[in-house]
Amino acid sequence: MTDITPVTNRPQVAILDFGSQYSHLIARRVRELHVFCELYSCLVTVEELSKHDLTGIILSGGPNSVYEEGAPHVRPEVWKFIEDKKLPVLGICYGMQELAYTFGGEVSRGVRREYGKAMVKTHKEAAGNSLGFLNGLMEEDFQVWMSHGDKLTKTPVGFVDIAYTANSEHAAIANVEKKYFGIQFHPEVTHSPLGKKLLSNFVVDICKSPTDWDMRNIADVFIQEVREKVGPHGHVIGAVSGGVDSSVAAALLHRAIGDRFHAVLIDNGLLRLGEAEEVVNRLQRHLGINLHCINAEDRFLAALKGVEEPETKRKRIGNLFIDLFQEEAARINHPVDFLLQGTLYPDVIESISYKGPSATIKTHHNVGGLPDTMHLKLIEPLRELFKDEVRELGMVLGIEEESVWRHPFPGPGLAIRVLGEVTKEGLDIVRQADAIFLEELRKHGHYRSTGQAFCVLLPVKSVGVMGDGRTYEKVIAIRAVSTSDFMTADWYHMPHELLAIMSSRIINEVRGVNRVVYDISSKPPATIEWE
Ligand SMILES: Nc1ncnc2c1ncn2[C@@H]1O[C@H](COP(=O)(O)OP(=O)(O)OP(=O)(O)O)[C@@H](O)[C@H]1O
Ligand SMILES: O=c1[nH]c(=O)c2[nH+]cn([C@@H]3O[C@H](COP(=O)(O)O)[C@@H](O)[C@H]3O)c2[nH]1
Numbered sequence: 418m419t420d421i422t423p424v425t426n427r428p429q430v431a432i433l434d435f436g437s438q439y440s441h442l443i444a445r446r447v448r449e450l451h452v453f454c455e456l457y458s459c460l461v462t463v464e465e466l467s468k469h470d471l472t473g474i475i476l477s478g479g480p481n482s483v484y485e486e487g488a489p490h491v492r493p494e495v496w497k498f499i500e501d502k503k504l505p506v507l508g509i510c511y512g513m514q515e516l517a518y519t520f521g522g523e524v525s526r527g528v529r530r531e532y533g534k535a536m537v538k539t540h541k542e543a544a545g546n547s548l549g550f551l552n553g554l555m556e557e558d559f560q561v562w563m564s565h566g567d568k569l570t571k572t573p574v575g576f577v578d579i580a581y582t583a584n585s586e587h588a589a590i591a592n593v594e595k596k597y598f599g600i601q602f603h604p605e606v607t608h609s610p611l612g613k614k615l616l617s618n619f620v621v622d623i624c625k626s627p628t629d630w631d632m633r634n635i636a637d638v639f640i641q642e643v644r645e646k647v648g649p650h651g652h653v654i655g656a657v658s659g660g661v662d663s664s665v666a667a668a669l670l671h672r673a674i675g676d677r678f679h680a681v682l683i684d685n686g687l688l689r690l691g692e693a694e695e696v697v698n699r700l701q702r703h704l705g706i707n708l709h710c711i712n713a714e715d716r717f718l719a720a721l722k723g724v725e726e727p728e729t730k731r732k733r734i735g736n737l738f739i740d741l742f743q744e745e746a747a748r749i750n751h752p753v754d755f756l757l758q759g760t761l762y763p764d765v766i767e768s769i770s771y772k773g774p775s776a777t778i779k780t781h782h783n784v785g786g787l788p789d790t791m792h793l794k795l796i797e798p799l800r801e802l803f804k805d806e807v808r809e810l811g812m813v814l815g816i817e818e819e820s821v822w823r824h825p826f827p828g829p830g831l832a833i834r835v836l837g838e839v840t841k842e843g844l845d846i847v848r849q850a851d852a853i854f855l856e857e858l859r860k861h862g863h864y865r866s867t868g869q870a871f872c873v874l875l876p877v878k879s880v881g882v883m884g885d886g887r888t889y890e891k892v893i894a895i896r897a898v899s900t901s902d903f904m905t906a907d908w909y910h911m912p913h914e915l916l917a918i919m920s921s922r923i924i925n926e927v928r929g930v931n932r933v934v935y936d937i938s939s940k941p942p943a944t945i946e947w948e
């Protein structure tokens with residue numbers, strides 16, 4: 418399968434990632450300023466950078482110390498490229514230490530780590546002489562968030578100090594001639610309230626980046642890009658689950674090429690109560706998308722028979738998705754050249770990390786990993802977007818709020834929420850319990866404040882008493898988490914009164930359940946799903 422996604426030629430700020438936990442936050446903040454930016458490895462080559470129309474460079478923070486053996490550094494030829502193109506540079510934390518390392522400054526291990534809030538004071542004389550970098554921040558001391566152990570002990574050649582804190586004599590530096598700036602603190606986190614203003618001073622005023630990154634006009638640009646890629650007669654097939662990403666991608670494709678887009682929903686019997694009909698209804702009737710629903714419950718149940726191990730479940734489901742999708746592609750009367758995928762920017766970011774792949778905790782299954790023999794070219798219209806941008810785009814495309822704010826739902830569906838062997842009976846129990854739980858969650862206004870919420874059927878039985886009789890039945894665990902990125906999550910502090918309503922309704926209305934428990938584990942160390 419070949420990836421034909423062209424390099425975007427939108428003007429952009431390039432963020433060189435030195436491995437900070439906050440690099441993606443820098444990108445989020447810059448985009449909130451309506452400036453397009455992308456992340457690159459800190460080891461990016463001139464060849465890669467020169468493919469883009471760059472307005473400036475941001476060097477992120479990172480866990481290393483600049484003089485340490487093996488510490489990452491911007492390639493010398495990239496520095497030359499930056500200089501030749503006269504690109505402004507902003508170094509954040511390690512990024513500023515990298516400026517010092519490169520331009521004859523000095524970095525030392527601080528006596529103590531500085532972690533947390535700090536007050537920044539600006540040098541009055543230097544502040545006025547920094548091209549407006551500190552505009553709006555010079556009137557009084559401002560609060561920032563720090564996270565470092567090393568610090569600058571000598572200002573690099575050609576730079577002046579423009580601000581300091583109690584612990585960092587050189588908290589901000591500037592080289593006006595080159596338009597290079599360095600800050601020891603992190604402007605991208607919310608604990609630096611004026612951080613966004615500082616980033617705006619840099620990317621908008623100093624880099625002069627266009628501020629046209631706005632989902633309203635981007636929708637039209639994306640539609641145009643899809644049309645150009647597919648041509649006047651090309652056909653595209655896409656797997657659509659009804660989740661946010663695939664619904665928005667489908668709506669975009671439909672706008673771009675109408676009925677030449679063939680959307681396929683696989684009803685694998687692992688969906689939530691009434692979900693297949695709801696998705697077909699929503700996409701077909703509401704958005705006018707040509708959506709074909711394939712009922713394959715029996716094949717999925719057969720593939721899962723006797724399987725208890727979570728990874729095996731995921732693999733069986735993933736493979737069957739591919740088989741079915743391939744069968745469906747063969748049934749379309751037109752030659753299909755393209756495959757739609759809902760890849761988002763975080764997936765792309767993961768693949769550029771210079772730190773290498775992280776340990777596989779779970780194999781996340783997406784449909785679309787089709788065999789090479791199909792020779793489909795990929796269309797990934799959302800590959801530049803973060804999830805909240807996808808949501809915004811969805812609203813612009815007229816997808817109703819309800820589906821734009823849907824909780825994510827995993828590809829293997831309820832199969833990983835029926836612990837142990839998956840049976841039709843188990844699926845029906847968890848489906849009913851889940852429907853009650855979500856209904857109450859919505860009714861009491863907690864759906865939007867939870868990132869994800871669902872029921873899990875445990876593979877144990879417990880003793881109960883109902884109507885004076887002994888029962889020996891199943892246990893449902895309810896799980897609700899608050900999270901912004903699904904990488905970490907807190908268990909949701911649900912009001913006890915609401916838990917009482919949910920528990921009593923599930924026990925009374927779902928046959929086969931006599932006990933409900935609430936999951937109070939955070940991620941890490943637990944994961945969001947149980948399998
Ligand atoms: N039942 C299904 N039928 C067809 N395609 C599916 C199904 N389940 C998952 N997919 C495909 O797998 C992709 C990945 O699923 P994933 O859950 O990550 O995204 P999503 O469903 O679009 O959005 P969300 O993350 O909000 O649930 C989907 O975009 C869709 O292409
Ligand atoms: O498309 C998907 N295919 C999968 O196989 C899969 N497994 C987990 N998830 C979702 O990913 C997020 C993080 O889940 P975990 O904390 O359980 O790893 C949560 O949102 C999970 O629901 C999946 N999504």
Ligand SMILES: NC(=O)CC[C@H](N)C(=O)O
Pocket residue numbers: 437477478479480481482509510511512564565566567568
């Ligand atoms: N957050 C960072 O970029 C830290 C940089 C460097 N490792 C330090 O401790 O000072």
Ligand SMILES: [Mg+2]
Pocket residue numbers: 658660661825826827828
């Ligand atoms: Mg989904």
